[in-house]
Amino acid sequence: MTPLPPAIGDYLCRRSLARRRPAYLRLDQAGIIRDGGGDLAYHDLVPLAVGQSVSTVLDFMEGLLPIDDDTCHLGCLQPQADLCIDVHIIPEDEALWVLLLDTREEERQRRSMQQKANELALMQERQARAPVSVASVEAPPLPGLKFNPRGDRREVSVLAAELRLRAEAEDRLAPPDLLEGLAAMRRRMVAGLRGDAGFLHSQTSNALVALFGLLPARGGPSEQALSAALDLLRRLVPPDDPGAVTGSLLPPAMVVTTGTAVVALETGPAVPYLQAVGPPLQAASRLLPVALPGHILTDAASFRAAVRLQAHFEPFAADQKLPVRPSDTELRISRS
Numbered sequence: 618m619t620p621l622p623p624a625i626g627d628y629l630c631r632r633s634l635a636r637r638r639p640a641y642l643r644l645d646q647a648g649i650i651r652d653g654g655g656d657l658a659y660h661d662l663v664p665l666a667v668g669q670s671v672s673t674v675l676d677f678m679e680g681l682l683p684i685d686d687d688t689c690h691l692g693c694l695q696p697q698a699d700l701c702i703d704v705h706i707i708p709e710d711e712a713l714w715v716l717l718l719d720t721r722e723e724e725r726q727r728r729s730m731q732q733k734a735n736e737l738a739l740m741q742e743r744q745a746r747a748p749v750s751v752a753s754v755e756a757p758p759l760p761g762l763k764f765n766p767r768g769d770r771r772e773v774s775v776l777a778a779e780l781r782l783r784a785e786a787e788d789r790l791a792p793p794d795l796l797e798g799l800a801a802m803r804r805r806m807v808a809g810l811r812g813d814a815g816f817l818h819s820q821t822s823n824a825l826v827a828l829f830g831l832l833p834a835r836g837g838p839s840e841q842a843l844s845a846a847l848d849l850l851r852r853l854v855p856p857d858d859p860g861a862v863t864g865s866l867l868p869p870a871m872v873v874t875t876g877t878a879v880v881a882l883e884t885g886p887a888v889p890y891l892q893a894v895g896p897p898l899q900a901a902s903r904l905l906p907v908a909l910p911g912h913i914l915t916d917a918a919s920f921r922a923a924v925r926l927q928a929h930f931e932p933f934a935a936d937q938k939l940p941v942r943p944s945d946t947e948l949r950i951s952r953s
Contacts, residue, residue: 637720638656638659639655639656639717639718640653640662640716641655641714641717642714643712643713644671644712644713648682650665650671653665653667660717675715677691677704682713684713688707688708689705690703692720693720693723700719700721702717704717704718737816768879769879769881770877771877771878772838773830773831773838773878773880773893774829774837774838774841774874774919775829775898776827776845776872776873776901777826777872777901777904777905778826778846778871778872779824779871779905780802781870782823783867800822803825810827810849813845813848814829814833815827818893826898827845828880829845831880831891837922839875839919840926842919843913843915843926846871849871850871870905870910870911871913872900872904873914874897875919877895877896877897878896878897879893879894880892904948909950914933914949920947930949930950
């Protein structure tokens with residue numbers, strides 16, 4: 618990394634530490650406290666126990682010293698019920714520095730996101746178990762979801778997934794067995810989307826559609842949807858037999874498209890559900906019939922936006938039969 622000018626380095630340091638309540642201890646090689654500074658009172662280190670072992674005042678340091686690496690980082694420790702800190706141990710020639718930084722705000726944000734994910738999982742569980750009902754006029758408040766009652770235009774990514782039967786299975790298995798297998802796999806697919814910030818839009822006996830970009834989460838809608846699709850494949854496709862999910866089903870064929878859609882949240886007596894229309898849903902519906910089992914087909918907009926995941930995709934073969942639309946000319950497909 619190119620060294621930064623001192624003025625910029627000092628600014629970034631002050632900015633990053635402004636609300637982190639930094640405190641430090643200087644230890645000798647035996648782990649005895651020799652000096653300290655910073656906001657020691659916030660970390661309950663006043664009076665400073667000079668001459669004592671650091672493990673007598675910081676229990677988590679027991680057994681950590683000496684360290685073999687250049688540095689050691691311990692993230693989000695809770696030495697007390699009301700305290701959450703990051704700890705950095707930095708060796709020097711004849712000393713060790715222990716830097717303590719407050720991380721309560723980061724932990725609060727992490728717990729808030731986890732709570733929203735848990736609430737979403739409960740909501741999706743209700744969706745998976747109950748039929749769509751007639752919408753009422755007003756929807757109840759839902760975590761992380763705020764909509765104009767008449768609908769909003771939102772940038773979303775659409776994940777459409779479809780299960781397909783093996784040709785020989787349809788003739789060999791009894792109808793109840795076929796339907797039971799589809800239902801069980803559909804439940805696994807819905808469960809696989811929980812925690813990935815997706816919201817179930819619709820489902821049939823062998824397909825489901827989920828929307829991303831409506832709930833707060835890391836990354837943009839495209840990255841969220843493609844990451845969820847890759848996770849689904851990893852969970853559903855056996856590593857020793859990539860051509861099969863069960864004896865009667867092929868791996869799911871998936872499509873991810875991105876664009877602006879009109880979205881509204883409605884509710885009935887049983888469950889809330891989404892109404893959504895727009896180009897990304899139309900594109901997903903058009904592309905799903907040509908998607909290949911065990912692969913993810915995605916459009917140029919989704920591919921460009923998900924930089925971190927681009928290595929998992931390659932250009933879609935030009936000889937594949939494909940509905941000709943200008944937006945489909947740069948399709949990508951997940952690698953085998």
